Amino acid sequence: MKEDDKFLKDMEDLNEWQQNQYNPGHYIGTGRIPRPILNLTKYPRLLIIAGVLGLILPTAIVLLTDTAITELIFLFLTPISIIIGGILRIKGK
Structure with a gap:
C-alpha cells in the first residue's frame, strides 16, 4: 500500500509540474528535481x-x-x- 501511495504522489507531482511548467508565477517548490525524473x-x-x-x-x-x-x-x-x-x-x- 505504501508503494501505491508513493506512486500516486509522484504522479500527482508530475501532473502538477506538467500543468504549470510554463507558468512563470507558479511556485516551484524547493527547486529540487521532481521525484519521477530523479528516479530515472x-x-x-x-x-x-x-x-x-x-x-x-x-x-x-x-x-x-x-x-x-x-x-x-x-x-x-x-x-x-x-x-x-x-x-x-x-x-x-
Whole structure:
C-alpha cells in the first residue's frame, strides 16, 4: 500500500509540474528535481533505452531526406550523452 501511495504522489507531482511548467508565477517548490525524473537516474538501463530511442529520429531523418548528417549533429548529442550517462551509472554500481 505504501508503494501505491508513493506512486500516486509522484504522479500527482508530475501532473502538477506538467500543468504549470510554463507558468512563470507558479511556485516551484524547493527547486529540487521532481521525484519521477530523479528516479530515472536510479535505473540506468532506462536511460540507455531512452538514448537509443532518441537516436532513431535523427537517423530516420538522415536516411529519409537529403539532410546532411552534419546539419543534424546536435540531435545526436543529447541521446548519446544519455546513453553514456547510463553506461557510467552501470559501471559505478
